Amino acid sequence: MLDVVRHRGPDGLHFHACGAVGLGHARLMLHDFERNKTQPVWLPDGTCGLVADARLYNRRELLDMLGSVPWFAGTPTDAEVLLAAYERWGGEVVLRLRGDFAFAAWDGRRGRVFAARDPFGVKPFFYLADRQRICFGSEAKQLLTIPGVQAKPNEVKIAELLVTGRGSAGEATFFENVMRLRPGHWLEADAAGVRIARWWDPAPKAGAPPSICDERVAERFYELFRGAVQRRLDTDRPIALELSGGYDSSSVVLAATELKAQGFGALPKIVSISHLYPGLACDESGFIDAVLASSPFGAIRFDAPISDYTSALGEELWKGDAPLPDVSWPRRAMGAAHLEAEGCRVVLTGLGGDELVWDPDYELDFWRNRQFLRAIRHCLRDPRVLRDESQRESLARLARFAVPRWLKDAIRQFVRRTPRELPVWVTCAAGDLQAHHAATPRSNTRSSSIAQASVCEWLDSATFHWLLESEEQLAAYRGIELRHPFLDQDLVEFVLSIPWQARYRQPGPFKTLLVAAMGGRLPAVLRERHGKTVFDTYFASLHEAGRANLEGELFGSGRWGSQRFIDRRSLETAYAWMPEAGDATSTDRERLWLAAMIELWLRGLPPSLSADHPML
DSSP states (O other): OTGGGGGGOTTOEEEEEETTEEEEEEOOOOSGGGTTOOSSEEOTTSSEEEEEEEEETTHHHHHHHHOOOTTOOSSOOHHHHHHHHHHHHGGGGGGGOOEEEEEEEEETTTTEEEEEEOTTOSSOOEEEEOSSOEEEESSGGGGGGSTTOOOOBOHHHHHHHHHHSSOOOSSBOSBTTOEEOOTTEEEEEETTEEEEEEOOOOSOOTTOOSOOOHHHHHHHHHHHHHHHHHHTTOOSSOEEEEOOSSHHHHHHHHHHHHHHHTTOSOOOOEEEEEEEOTTSTTOOHHHHHHHHTTOOSEEEEEEOOOOOGGGGHHHHHHHHTSSOOOTTHHHHHHHHHHHHHHTOOEEEOOTTHHHHHSOOOHHHHHHHTTOHHHHHHHHHHOHHHHTTTOHHHHHHHHHHHHSOHHHHHHHHHHOOOOOOOOOTTBOSOHHHHHHHHHTSOOOOOOOSSHHHHHHHHHHTOHHHHHHHHHHHHHHHTTTOEEEOTTSOHHHHHHHHHSOHHHHHTSSSSSSHHHHHHHGGGSOHHHHTTOSOOOOHHHHHHHHHHHHHHHHHHHHSSSOOSOTTTBOHHHHHHHHHHOOOTTTSOHHHHHHHHHHHHHHHHHHHOOSSOOTTOTTO
């Protein structure tokens, strides 16, 4: 299991096995005080051991609460702090943690395994459980090395992917019997079986401040955001900040700039890293230059290559444990080479910013509060709606919301819902696929306003969790740990406590909460951009660059592994008729490309993994 994730342990693989219990760890060292320390960690009497992929951002507070711990030697690692905290508080330790973590403790005194995952799923956790054992790891493929476990695809997940066209990180994975511990959940396993429960809910907590003045909203947001950035700069190695030119990544760089200027503690060497797209509509060089003009950090800038991605397609499919490879792997490899040259092992990103600070559905709250004309006016005239010409969409959403429930029920009796249209090359019955998709669990978080509920749903979306998980796994293959300041528990809980009216009144026509919080720190060109870049043109160019080789790989042999899902002849005909990248719609390209990835992934699955498997 450790050999499969050797890329996660550039500083060594370590394990301890005793009787029926084994714990292992792939080591990525980010602090000098960790040099002579390894995992798993055990209590001196051997009754409890723990293994973790964890970055605790409140370790000082935890150490203060723990007081003197006799078995600590020198500066404790985060894993040692976690073990001491688990010894003190048991499973309730998760309520005291702030950070990115996935950990598991073997508690010999209680004869149980206790595991938990951070609220947003920054760190991954997969497991396999039956009547005799429970096994777990950071990647699903680790569990396929266990004797008797086959790499059997999960047909329901493949059907869901065909219907939705996007990955989702629910409990099930693309392998049967391999499960995912969902973000914000804990797991307990003993002789009686496995129990799972949610320990963190994004809904606003009881006792949250009922009101806050508008100026203080922005001020407090920035205080918490800057603190989140500062805590994620904690490493003894050089650190990189992603800078795409968007609001979110730019805010991270500018907050770090202020921390350095005002001397908020010792900071490591910091560089920014930016991908440029010269000649394409998605190039954001102007915004990047505006941020760098006020930043003291070194800057890594390089042109994202547009090259044939198929040369390493099998490897990329293997890395992701899913038929959704990273077709932009040349760009990622080029960036990783630059980071390695700088000695960077940690990268801060702007991920989570869209989910946290995108302006939610205010018109629905206006309508619910009987401000009918204001709701309509918001849809028609508010610049937060006009920015992307979505007035019609907002009005349609409002109309659906305004229809009384009794009328909706009456309409359903006479109007049958049109099933989702599926491509002709899909062999599964459309009704079956729709049923599979309908079975995907949705968030049932309760909130005091519809605007808050929207933010909760975005943060709790299985699609968003899939994005985080995929980015983490691909970065790990490059020796990089990702950290996301917008996914800070204290920051998120504050945002969800803001009354929707106070949030609505923040100035600015786009991402108003963030823009108000950053104020004059944002360059004028950024404050006025009022939109978000779409990278469709770049990915369309990548797909076109690899199209010929992809078709040859797909149809150049007699093999076909996806006959259960995809009709080969129909798909081949569709590829032959697909227009050039500039003419085909994004949906057309994505659907055909997705079918190809499913076929190649299924075709490449080994029946099981063993020490002589070529990928090991």
